[in-house]
Amino acid sequence: MALLLRDGFDFYTLGTDAALNFWDATDNGVSLVTSAAALRFGVGKAFRTFAGTGSGAQIATHFANCTTLFITGSHAPSWALGGTTNNFGWRIFDGAGVVQCSIYFNSSGDIRFYRGDGGGTLLGTYVAGYLGGAVWTHFQFKIVIGTGTAGEFHVRKNGNTSDDYTLTGVNNAASGAAQMNRLDMNKSANNVSIDLDDVAIYDSTGSAPWNDWVGDIRAVQIMPNSDSAVQFTRQQSTLSEGNTTSTSTRTIAINLQSTLLSFTPLHSGALANLILQFNAAATGNVNCAIFDSAGAGGGPGSVLTNGTCTPVTNPVINANTFTFATPPNVVAGTTYWLMFITNVSSTLKSTTGNVQNYSQAKTYAAGAFDSPMTLTSTSLQAVNVTATITIANNYQLVMELGQDGATSYVYSSTVGHVDLYGNPGMNFTPTSILGLSIRGFATKSDAGSRSGAWQIKSSATVVDGPTLALPTSYQNMAMVQDTDPATAAAWTPTGVGSALFGPKVVV
Numbered sequence: 001m002a003l004l005l006r007d008g009f010d011f012y013t014l015g016t017d018a019a020l021n022f023w024d025a026t027d028n029g030v031s032l033v034t035s036a037a038a039l040r041f042g043v044g045k046a047f048r049t050f051a052g053t054g055s056g057a058q059i060a061t062h063f064a065n066c067t068t069l070f071i072t073g074s075h076a077p078s079w080a081l082g083g084t085t086n087n088f089g090w091r092i093f094d095g096a097g098v099v100q101c102s103i104y105f106n107s108s109g110d111i112r113f114y115r116g117d118g119g120g121t122l123l124g125t126y127v128a129g130y131l132g133g134a135v136w137t138h139f140q141f142k143i144v145i146g147t148g149t150a151g152e153f154h155v156r157k158n159g160n161t162s163d164d165y166t167l168t169g170v171n172n173a174a175s176g177a178a179q180m181n182r183l184d185m186n187k188s189a190n191n192v193s194i195d196l197d198d199v200a201i202y203d204s205t206g207s208a209p210w211n212d213w214v215g216d217i218r219a220v221q222i223m224p225n226s227d228s229a230v231q232f233t234r235q236q237s238t239l240s241e242g243n244t245t246s247t248s249t250r251t252i253a254i255n256l257q258s259t260l261l262s263f264t265p266l267h268s269g270a271l272a273n274l275i276l277q278f279n280a281a282a283t284g285n286v287n288c289a290i291f292d293s294a295g296a297g298g299g300p301g302s303v304l305t306n307g308t309c310t311p312v313t314n315p316v317i318n319a320n321t322f323t324f325a326t327p328p329n330v331v332a333g334t335t336y337w338l339m340f341i342t343n344v345s346s347t348l349k350s351t352t353g354n355v356q357n358y359s360q361a362k363t364y365a366a367g368a369f370d371s372p373m374t375l376t377s378t379s380l381q382a383v384n385v386t387a388t389i390t391i392a393n394n395y396q397l398v399m400e401l402g403q404d405g406a407t408s409y410v411y412s413s414t415v416g417h418v419d420l421y422g423n424p425g426m427n428f429t430p431t432s433i434l435g436l437s438i439r440g441f442a443t444k445s446d447a448g449s450r451s452g453a454w455q456i457k458s459s460a461t462v463v464d465g466p467t468l469a470l471p472t473s474y475q476n477m478a479m480v481q482d483t484d485p486a487t488a489a490a491w492t493p494t495g496v497g498s499a500l501f502g503p504k505v506v507v
Contacts, residue, residue, distance in 0.1 A: 027056060049187045055187055070213070079107055090184075107132075228421060237390065243382050250348050261382035263335070271290065273387075277320075350381035394421070398440065413446060415505050453466060
């Protein structure tokens, strides 16, 4: 059995997405961490438990019976240390639903191991095992279930190659049967949360590396960046993104070069136009441009190549379209700034909440923007702007950083059709690669039975993943390939970067 589950949480849009055919269940109050400053490596996403006063299981998974279980992952507790409350725990169950044993993060900084749930028999305490205050620590836990004196509990921290804490000779099987069949994360009733990332759960029965200590691990999200050989159909040729909320207005004075909002597209492609919503018509000239975010503090830096629009004369009330003579390219997940300049006072539709704004005095001239500009920062409303991105390739509709359901997708009803995409490889060299997982969301939209799978192609070797019978709602579809099929050896960065992958219609 070996590897039971591993998850970096990077592909989800909501915390509850984890329960769509991957984990068995999640609490509705769970969420995701997306702020780079709050993440262990500054990229991706992490899982956050419910922070309210309710208690109970946050996320759970079932598996076939085992007697040795490894749990590895990064933990960042939200609370400052103090008191003696069990704030968060990993609970291990038998097949009848009895909590066999549990690992609890006590508010004091101790990690406590119990027979039964946190209110059961305390078997051992790893004193001052972790830091509070949202400090990330990577833990590996090993549980050997046993009655009498056969039970064990081991902890290793931050990649250490020997135990930081060892407990042996205990009875950690509350049901009296040495078996483990279910795992969940449980939080107390306190108004606290804990962030988790790069979690892997496995037993000791399979092949290396997923049968013993694996050390400090990190899940790296690699998105498709090219079409290699595609047979699916693109759902659409353009996508609209931006700020479409209009609850207030913002007036921009003449001869002022000013940002409208920062913009981080979900999809890569050519930026065809920008559509601004004016609250009133005006007599004069206005123009827009798109800047990179290479300025101080992530502010606007320079105009993108071909990033200045054709000016609009005498804008009308409501929608005005600003086109690019040669559309500039934007990259998903990269922040850009939309810039505005006018020779007539203009009132635009906007939100009520303020965002960071940069401006400078600049006499209007068609097509003329200072690049770079002098950054003067204020806080103003984000203007209603829609960006139209032209989609020319299949991969652009399946490479959003978090799943967007039916907003963008590729589709096919032809059995045997496959899309294969290239990828940019890894942007750093890891110590080792423990495995490759292909993840995505899939559904069926017609009558009858449909099923799909992932396919990996490495050199000339093609491997299909497990078949998933598709419902009419989006589900996680996953494939695990821990060795390079072309070599039968561990993946290398070069092998990952040259591999192709994509969806296949099975039935």
